Amino acid sequence: MQHIIDRFISYVTIDTEADPNSNTTPSSAKQWDLANKLVEELKAIGLQDVTIDDKSYIQATLPSNLDYEVPTIGFVSHFDTTPDFTGANVNPQIVRNYDGGDIILNKEKNIVLSPSYFEDLLLYKGQTLITTDGTTLLGADDKAGVTEIVTAMEYLIKNPHIKHGTLKVGFTPDEEIGRGADFFDVEKFGCDWAYTMDGSQIGELEYENFNAAGVKLKFKGKSVHPGYAKGKMINSMLLATKYISKLPKDEVPERTKGYEGFFHVVHLDGSIEETNVQLIIRDHDRKKFKKRKKLVEKIADKFNKKYMKQFGTDIVEIEVKDQYYNMREKVEPVMHIVDLAEQAMKELDIKPLIKPIRGGTDGSRLSFMGLPCPNIFAGGHNFHGKYEYVPVESMQKAIDVIIKIAELTAEKYKK
Known part of the structure; x- marks a missing residue:
């Protein structure tokens, strides 16, 4: 798990706050800092056709290791953070073997992450949590998703015995200000369907939104x-x-x-x-x-x-x-892609939590652009503020789901 922690922290400590008052893409120049890092990292782990365009949209490919054709699947996350709360100088805290009690985020300012208010904390007793220091957001939305996709691709590259079709990776800027899909090249992405790794609690699987x-x-x-x-x-x-x-x-x-x-x-x-x-x-x-x-x-x-x-x-x-718009009308005709993700979770002993998103997602826009794109949990909680946290075990499970979806797709379409 340390590998996941190190990668995640390397991402969240780079400020990528989006700027809703900007007319450029990305909306803030500092988003390039993480975008360029991701490009080099994707190349380093062995992905192919790694590209970044003039608006910082990133795409990459993990070629199929099968001798038969299966659908091409994509996994998408955004690397910007919300302007609702500062993302500058993020200083993550690691809480190992969480005991179920209060977590002091900032002693000087008396900022406490408490299960008496945030009851979901009790779901993760005994696990490793990454929190803020009480002065910034964490950025698990959606750098947890980015971490999971990169790590899953790295694992598949290192374990070629796991059979999979062609997998695509897509990272976008400016999702937090509603522009994440504005310049996403769906045709170039070339996927039959995709998943955004941008949900919250472990088990979330969503194909409806506002x-x-x-x-x-x-x-x-x-x-x-x-x-x-x-x-x-x-x-x-x-x-x-x-x-x-x-x-x-x-x-x-x-x-x-x-x-x-x-x-x-x-x-x-x-x-x-x-x-x-x-x-x-x-x-x-x-x-x-x-x-x-x-x-x-x-x-x-x-x-x-x-x-x-x-x-x-x-x-x-x-x-x-x-x-x-609500992506349900675009996903329902191809519900097998939701069923596939649900099966992946069940085989990993994760209880699927299928519910509507009370918000939006790049997946909604992408679905209406011709790329059906349900949303899968990334593991974080309390997004957009100082009480944000993510259990490392949830990130590992999200990585496992990505890998399992790839495996199940290969099995389903085996001739």
Whole structure:
């Protein structure tokens, strides 16, 4: 396991935080640091056709060692980290033989990772955990996935007696800001199907995700001296809060689960003259998703009609943009690829946890680009924050799943 730990730490200590305000790909120049390292590492372990394009998308091939044809399978992960929490100066802590108690992440700042709050910790008693030091995220999302794919390929190269068809590796930038599949060359990848190694808890196997849209709202106001403002001032900040209050109060992330969709205010800034709000809309059901988009526009229309006489023009500008769709409609016609991953887990004594993703994944975009791509666990927990951790044993199991999928595919299509 030390080999896995060393590789993972070598990745997470490289800052690859994505920048949502950038128009370049990758969105941050520092993502090249890990991308270039990965290219050299893939070559060093013996993969073939290792390429990196001008936008830092990486592809590589492990040729088949069979004397008959089987489908070509891909494994995909992203190497950027979220801008939600800093990924600079990551200082991982290794907790061996976890005893089930509190883990002091940062004594000075009294930051504690506790099973009294994060109950999943108790699943990993006796295992080796990698945590943060309480000041940064860890980056297991998705450098755990990257670690697992590289290590699985290395193992197969060193153990040629394990039979497999052609396997492809793909690593992407900017997944955390919704751009991970923007320039992924599916045709060049040349796979019949693929798996993203980007899930959380051990056993997760997902082929459903949210339909997603982003909403930008601009509220306009009129600034007048407050002593003489009666009937004249329009405070755009108050307009924004009134608008938000019109959204269903229980349909927010903190009050929903499973297949339940939501509206989520992710950013608000403003002054009397102008306030900008960003929302995201999420729903697994396409019809409900469309209704949610219509609702935010309907509320904006009502505001504009109400204030038209006083303001003279639209007081709210709204832009609704689809981000990704539920990959279920693309994966269901080829459900054997999910069944294959489920069988692999069962043969490794891993209990499959098949459930919808309450989020998105490169696999969703890739599925709609012609590459069906379910999502498999990478092992991490509490992504995007200082309480993030990953059990090393879960990473080893993910590696085993990749290898087993390759083996099962070779067996299934044996003539």
